[in-house]
Amino acid sequence: MQQPFRFAALCVIVCIALVLILYAFADKPNDRKNGFSRKVLPAATLKSSLELKYPAYYIAGHTDAHIYLGNYSASQHLLAVDQHLKDTQHLTLKLMPGERYAWKLARIMVDSPVVYMAEGSTPTLYRGKLDDLHMSRFLQQSCFFNMLQNVSATSFISRSIHRDSSGNSRNILTKIKTDSPYVTLGKDIIKKQVDGIFCTDGTLDYDKQTGKLVYVYHYRNEFVALDTNLHALYTGHTLDTNTMAKIQVARVSTGGSKFSAPPAYVNSLARVADNRIYILSTLVADNEHWQARRDTEIIDVYSLDNGTYIYTLHIPLQGKERITDFIVKGDQLLALCDHTLNAYTIARQ
Amino acid sequence: MLRKVVMETIRLSFILLFVYTAASKFIDYENFRAVIGQSPLITRFAPVLAIVVPVVEIVIALLLVIPRYRRAGLYASFAIMTLFTVYIVVLLTLSEKIPCSCGGVISQMSWTQHLYFNIVFMLLALLGMWLYTKQADDHPSSSKLIHV
Numbered sequence: 001m002q003q004p005f006r007f008a009a010l011c012v013i014v015c016i017a018l019v020l021i022l023y024a025f026a027d028k029p030n031d032r033k034n035g036f037s038r039k040v041l042p043a044a045t046l047k048s049s050l051e052l053k054y055p056a057y058y059i060a061g062h063t064d065a066h067i068y069l070g071n072y073s074a075s076q077h078l079l080a081v082d083q084h085l086k087d088t089q090h091l092t093l094k095l096m097p098g099e100r101y102a103w104k105l106a107r108i109m110v111d112s113p114v115v116y117m118a119e120g121s122t123p124t125l126y127r128g129k130l131d132d133l134h135m136s137r138f139l140q141q142s143c144f145f146n147m148l149q150n151v152s153a154t155s156f157i158s159r160s161i162h163r164d165s166s167g168n169s170r171n172i173l174t175k176i177k178t179d180s181p182y183v184t185l186g187k188d189i190i191k192k193q194v195d196g197i198f199c200t201d202g203t204l205d206y207d208k209q210t211g212k213l214v215y216v217y218h219y220r221n222e223f224v225a226l227d228t229n230l231h232a233l234y235t236g237h238t239l240d241t242n243t244m245a246k247i248q249v250a251r252v253s254t255g256g257s258k259f260s261a262p263p264a265y266v267n268s269l270a271r272v273a274d275n276r277i278y279i280l281s282t283l284v285a286d287n288e289h290w291q292a293r294r295d296t297e298i299i300d301v302y303s304l305d306n307g308t309y310i311y312t313l314h315i316p317l318q319g320k321e322r323i324t325d326f327i328v329k330g331d332q333l334l335a336l337c338d339h340t341l342n343a344y345t346i347a348r349q
Numbered sequence: 350m351l352r353k354v355v356m357e358t359i360r361l362s363f364i365l366l367f368v369y370t371a372a373s374k375f376i377d378y379e380n381f382r383a384v385i386g387q388s389p390l391i392t393r394f395a396p397v398l399a400i401v402v403p404v405v406e407i408v409i410a411l412l413l414v415i416p417r418y419r420r421a422g423l424y425a426s427f428a429i430m431t432l433f434t435v436y437i438v439v440l441l442t443l444s445e446k447i448p449c450s451c452g453g454v455i456s457q458m459s460w461t462q463h464l465y466f467n468i469v470f471m472l473l474a475l476l477g478m479w480l481y482t483k484q485a486d487d488h489p490s491s492s493k494l495i496h497v
Contacts, residue, residue, distance in 0.1 A: 252379050
């Protein structure tokens, strides 16, 4: 009678011990010193915050008076929030009846007074005016892409997958224009390290004032600045020491590939504003508390002119949710954390 | 009678569970191996575990099928379900965002659903173990009655 329960108790104890041993020997990010230090400015202060009704928002753009949020799970929904995070306005992009596109992949870009919605797997691009939101097809001569950034009323920079003559695929940047030549390839801007797709993943952002684009890699300490004609201006380095992407990729027989080990993220997100590059880092510096990232996000600031490091911002988090998207507007940093949009005042130097 | 029905149901549901998940792991082997590698706890052992886990599941299912080893099979089922459950609890407390690799439709569950699912199966195995032991305890006395 007693035996099964004694066995069960023993079993639970052994299993807990086993998994804890596995945990103790597992590689944990920031477990060891990362070998660099930061110059940290006083922490940002939370000014206001707005609870959103739904999750899965991203920042689609901003004007002086408003911030526009798109939603990954409702492609035509656009939420306009005033700069004090008090008023919200629910908007819907209007398409012609019968329009078909891969809505799960569609992203909205607001570049007042114009609004775009783009999706790179068919590919489809719509354009409309912010005041009436009537969207119509635009840029019919384009190419497939997995990322798109508008740089002027008639041109876009995309990240597309290029397959060379030997069948290897890799990410490249391309320029798509409304007139001939419609598509120009920028072959050597993004550099392959492991597989060409995962190892080159990153964030692309554009600074309208200076006309510069920045591509920041996720898995290595590198970013590249370029002009809108796809000419690389310089290669910059983030503070950490990860020169090579620490990722493992397995090919799956159904086609495509998958991570086969946890990828070592270095720079998870980047935004350009006021001639500076703001990079959300996942690594803790030697002169920071080892648990610095537990309730804070770390944003390193670099000069857009030459890519040199200037200082670091600490953004205190409100709950458990981490920053999924952010923009910088003057001395204000607007950060999306799951359901919440937070406005912080940041120190400047 | 009722006890017998309960015991058989438990046994069959475990056989179904293990055969189904082991088969989907083998069929989708490359994917399974890549996905378990993404768990920081077992990255290093992923190539070995990708074989060992489905093989162990099949072995336990076989134990449950062969009458002589049914009890051992139930004990083994309980042990492996406990291991999976503890693993999930530790992963959840680490709040890592890791894809699940159990195989088949079971992979569609969220981590919390998984946790409940596993706990239910743990309790089922425990019930089965208890019923089998009870039966073994009762059995000698009933045979004695016949002798008398």
